[in-house]
Amino acid sequence: MTEAGTCSSCAAVLKPGAAFCAACGRSTAPPPVKRTGSLYLAIWMYVALLGVQLFLMIVSKVTEDVFTAEVVGTVGFAVVTLAFYFPCRERFTVREPVAFPRYWYLLVVLAAVPIGLGVHAYVRGVSSLFGLHAPLGFEDELAHGWIWASVLIVVMPPLVEELAFRGVMFGALRHSLTVSETLIVTSFAFGLLHLSIPSLLTHIPLGFYFGWLRHRSGSLWPAVLAHACHNAFVLALVTV
Amino acid sequence: MEPAEKFCSACGASVAPDAPPASPPLFAAMPSEAAHRIGKARKWLFAIAVLTVVLGFIFYAIQKKAVEKQIDDVRAQVAGVDPSVVDDHFVKATGMTFEEAIEHDRGMVTLLLVVNLVLACVYFVLWLWAKRKPLPATVIALLLFVTTHVINAVLEPSTIYQGILIKILFTLALVRAIAAANEERTLGTSSR
Numbered sequence: 001m002t003e004a005g006t007c008s009s010c011a012a013v014l015k016p017g018a019a020f021c022a023a024c025g026r027s028t029a030p031p032p033v034k035r036t037g038s039l040y041l042a043i044w045m046y047v048a049l050l051g052v053q054l055f056l057m058i059v060s061k062v063t064e065d066v067f068t069a070e071v072v073g074t075v076g077f078a079v080v081t082l083a084f085y086f087p088c089r090e091r092f093t094v095r096e097p098v099a100f101p102r103y104w105y106l107l108v109v110l111a112a113v114p115i116g117l118g119v120h121a122y123v124r125g126v127s128s129l130f131g132l133h134a135p136l137g138f139e140d141e142l143a144h145g146w147i148w149a150s151v152l153i154v155v156m157p158p159l160v161e162e163l164a165f166r167g168v169m170f171g172a173l174r175h176s177l178t179v180s181e182t183l184i185v186t187s188f189a190f191g192l193l194h195l196s197i198p199s200l201l202t203h204i205p206l207g208f209y210f211g212w213l214r215h216r217s218g219s220l221w222p223a224v225l226a227h228a229c230h231n232a233f234v235l236a237l238v239t240v
Numbered sequence: 241m242e243p244a245e246k247f248c249s250a251c252g253a254s255v256a257p258d259a260p261p262a263s264p265p266l267f268a269a270m271p272s273e274a275a276h277r278i279g280k281a282r283k284w285l286f287a288i289a290v291l292t293v294v295l296g297f298i299f300y301a302i303q304k305k306a307v308e309k310q311i312d313d314v315r316a317q318v319a320g321v322d323p324s325v326v327d328d329h330f331v332k333a334t335g336m337t338f339e340e341a342i343e344h345d346r347g348m349v350t351l352l353l354v355v356n357l358v359l360a361c362v363y364f365v366l367w368l369w370a371k372r373k374p375l376p377a378t379v380i381a382l383l384l385f386v387t388t389h390v391i392n393a394v395l396e397p398s399t400i401y402q403g404i405l406i407k408i409l410f411t412l413a414l415v416r417a418i419a420a421a422n423e424e425r426t427l428g429t430s431s432r
Contacts (some may be wrong), residue, residue, distance in 0.1 A: 014249070015249045018249035018250070019249065019250055019251070019252070020247055020248065020249050020250070020251065020252035021247065021249070022242075022245035022246065022247050022248070022249045023245070023246060023247070024246075024247065025246065025247035025252050025253075025254060026252075039375075039379070039418075039422055043379065043382070043383075043418075046383055047386070050386070050387060050390060054390060054391075054394050057391075057394050058394060061394075126351075130347030130348070130350055130351045130354075131343035131344060131346065131347035132344050132347045132348065132351070176375065176422060176425065176426075177375065177376055181373060181375070181376040184376060184380070185376050185379055185380055185383075188380045188383060188384070189383055192383055192384060192387045193387070195387070195391055197355040197358065197359065197388070198351065198354075198355060200358070201358075
């Protein structure tokens, strides 16, 4: 509305409490705030996170010290995410919970078993199909003991990645995209930033699942829990 | 309701038979510039999908030939050596026996072809999707394209300048299409 009580489109006097102008049919509600800049912020954040991942790749390639590169990479990932989150956290905090009963937390934990088994079977299947004999991963973290492996696989990635993808990126994209579009874009971003095209087939559905949990609950914690349980289960499968 | 009123003030529905539509489609026709940019990006997406398939097969042929030559060279080098000694050497260096290493290298070449075909499929699906939902499709295409080429550049620095013009043009087309699709959506022409 241009002024109190008149229609912003035809300037007709509005009835008290009217949701629409009786003369032209226009809604009296103020237009929704669309923050178009958030889309570009999400893209720039992805580029910055990609930079961190590439730095990690180069460091581990040059020094051949994967463990140090992992630690530096995790810290760098967290710093970039927080650098984007804190200055405009109100813009990125989108809460539109649907329904998330408490007992679903238990389902999230239980779901980690079939999901983890599926991911592990896929990785083994690809390796056996193409005759690959490379190790399945986590050797560098496990070489430094269980505590370090747990911190670098089970604790830090779920916290940092969920804040980045389901927190900042989801909230930023939600201003420009629908829920399903936001889920698809954030799951692609999540899959792509693991820098492995074959693993896109597992990471995109995983990202979609974590994003769905975040959307249903309006909170990051169910997604963090699901991510941590999944990583813990896969770590256990690899080591057993 | 009063007789002069043409619309319901509660739901916005028209009550007069000659009333104009409640929400005139001010931006119903997508600005031609935005449509042009999105159309151009879609053409690029299709071209990149085809190019990824073609280049995938070319690189497969090149890599296969190089790997087979490398295998023949190594086989010639270890021809007179005891196989267990060769295996010990390979296990220490790579964690695989000699035959496993050969199988692994051949598998990686095939996997490279499959990866390129999967990428082509993704670009093709994005090309189709961009017709209905240009904004998310072009955003994903940009992230995918930038990520794959930056990974390639780190793994093989010599690939940075390969097809640099196509890389720049495609990236620019996607960036312009994202801006156009975002602008178009902000104006309210797309359903949310």
